[in-house]
Amino acid sequence: MSTTEVRLTLNGREVAAAAEPRSHLADFLRDEHLLTGTHLGCEHGVCGACTLFVDGRPVRACLTLAVSCQDAEVRSVEGFDEDPLMARLREAFSRHHGLQCGYCTPGMLATAYDIVRRLPQADAARIRRELAGNLCRCTGYAGIVAAIEDVLAGDPPPAAVVPVERRRRPRPRTEKPAAEATRTSDSQPTAPADESLPDRAALADGVALERTLRLAAPPERVWAVLSDIPTVVSCIPGASLDAPPEDGRLTGRCVVAAGPMKASFRGRARVALDAAARRGSVLGRGRDGLSRSSLEGLLDFALHEESEAAARLELAMRYRLKGPLAQFGRPALVEEIADRLLAQVSDEIARRALAGPPAEGTGAAAAPQRALGGLGLLAHALRGLVKRILRRR
Ligand code: FES
Ligand code: FES
Numbered sequence: 001m002s003t004t005e006v007r008l009t010l011n012g013r014e015v016a017a018a019a020e021p022r023s024h025l026a027d028f029l030r031d032e033h034l035l036t037g038t039h040l041g042c043e044h045g046v047c048g049a050c051t052l053f054v055d056g057r058p059v060r061a062c063l064t065l066a067v068s069c070q071d072a073e074v075r076s077v078e079g080f081d082e083d084p085l086m087a088r089l090r091e092a093f094s095r096h097h098g099l100q101c102g103y104c105t106p107g108m109l110a111t112a113y114d115i116v117r118r119l120p121q122a123d124a125a126r127i128r129r130e131l132a133g134n135l136c137r138c139t140g141y142a143g144i145v146a147a148i149e150d151v152l153a154g155d156p157p158p159a160a161v162v163p164v165e166r167r168r169r170p171r172p173r174t175e176k177p178a179a180e181a182t183r184t185s186d187s188q189p190t191a192p193a194d195e196s197l198p199d200r201a202a203l204a205d206g207v208a209l210e211r212t213l214r215l216a217a218p219p220e221r222v223w224a225v226l227s228d229i230p231t232v233v234s235c236i237p238g239a240s241l242d243a244p245p246e247d248g249r250l251t252g253r254c255v256v257a258a259g260p261m262k263a264s265f266r267g268r269a270r271v272a273l274d275a276a277a278r279r280g281s282v283l284g285r286g287r288d289g290l291s292r293s294s295l296e297g298l299l300d301f302a303l304h305e306e307s308e309a310a311a312r313l314e315l316a317m318r319y320r321l322k323g324p325l326a327q328f329g330r331p332a333l334v335e336e337i338a339d340r341l342l343a344q345v346s347d348e349i350a351r352r353a354l355a356g357p358p359a360e361g362t363g364a365a366a367a368p369q370r371a372l373g374g375l376g377l378l379a380h381a382l383r384g385l386v387k388r389i390l391r392r393r
Contacts, residue, residue, distance in 0.1 A: 116151050
């Protein structure tokens with residue numbers, strides 16, 4: 001398999017080593033640099049044992065491709081030897097019996113380090129919520145929470161000892177000409193490049209999701225709904241526009257809640273439509289201010305005629321979720337939640353298509369769909385996930 005030379009700053013030192021496209025950062029550190037403090041448990045983003053810092057943010061090393069860390073600043077547990085705040089945490093973990101076998105401890109310390117700098121007021125309940133992405137099979141968590149509370153109560157406060165510093169990496173230069181970099185397929189309509197939107201080409205390594213939806217409504221009427229952006233937005237649970245779209249550009253927000261996780265993404269998108277081919281694309285980026293997570297994605301869609309009274313909508317999505325919410329973003333669970341949302345959106349689009357073509361621009365005034373959420377959505381998603389796993393056996 002071909003390899004790429006990955007250059008990055010590792011625990012303060014410039015390093016370079018070859019990595020296969022599929023190698024994750026944990027293997028890159030353990031195998032190429034013999035830094036075995038980054039532990040691997042599940043390798044699926046579930047247990048948190050591999051948590052470390054990339055550009056000042058905690059990430060799962062098992063879900064981070066080594067090649068995506070070109071020019072990044074990576075800090076693993078070995079890079080904290082001289083760090084005064086980590087010294088406090090280590091001491092508190094040991095005083096409160098916050099570790100037993102120690103397998104989870106490097107990841108647990110990384111998350112604890114992030115908590116004490118970012119959330120100076122966190123109480124035990126908030127600490128437990130923040131730690132939800134780090135599993136420990138030994139301690140029962142009480143000692144870990146007590147250790148973090150102890151450090152938070154210390155003097156001077158942790159954020160004064162080591163302030164939060166997050167680095168913005170320079171965008172990698174692309175060798176490809178711009179036209180090629182923004183093309184996904186010959187026939188897919190694309191909007192012109194917009195600095196405030198993600199780069200289509202850069203989303204190629206995002207999580208992929210492909211779905212086919214069947215809508216019991218005449219295709220031309222479905223297209224009439226799909227080509228009216230405010231109407232489509234009003235079909236999406238929890239979504240709303242700030243103002244009528246201009247030239248395919250829109251700003252707005254979307255609220256999603258699943259069990260204890262709730263996010264309100266505010267962002268912008270650009271829609272490109274090809275009415276003759278009945279296809280289009282949506283490129284967007286949003287940020288949840290509360291969790292400081294960001295989501296960027298690309299949706300290509302194409303409408304096909306199944307019969308006079310039925311249409312088929314092919315969807316191809318690519319997305320990247322970053323920040324603390326990504327800790328919960330198990331791809332299988334995200335897929336289940338997306339399926340539930342898509343089922344509701346397609347039902348609503350079919351209902352409106354059957355009701356007749358919308359008068360232009362009336363969608364913005366149409367009642368928006370209430371955000372799906374709470375335990376119902378999470379329970380549904382988990383049920384679907386369990387069924388899917390059982391079917392595979
Ligand atoms: S090994 Fe990365 S989250 Fe479990
Ligand atoms: S101390 Fe053993 S898994 Fe956490």
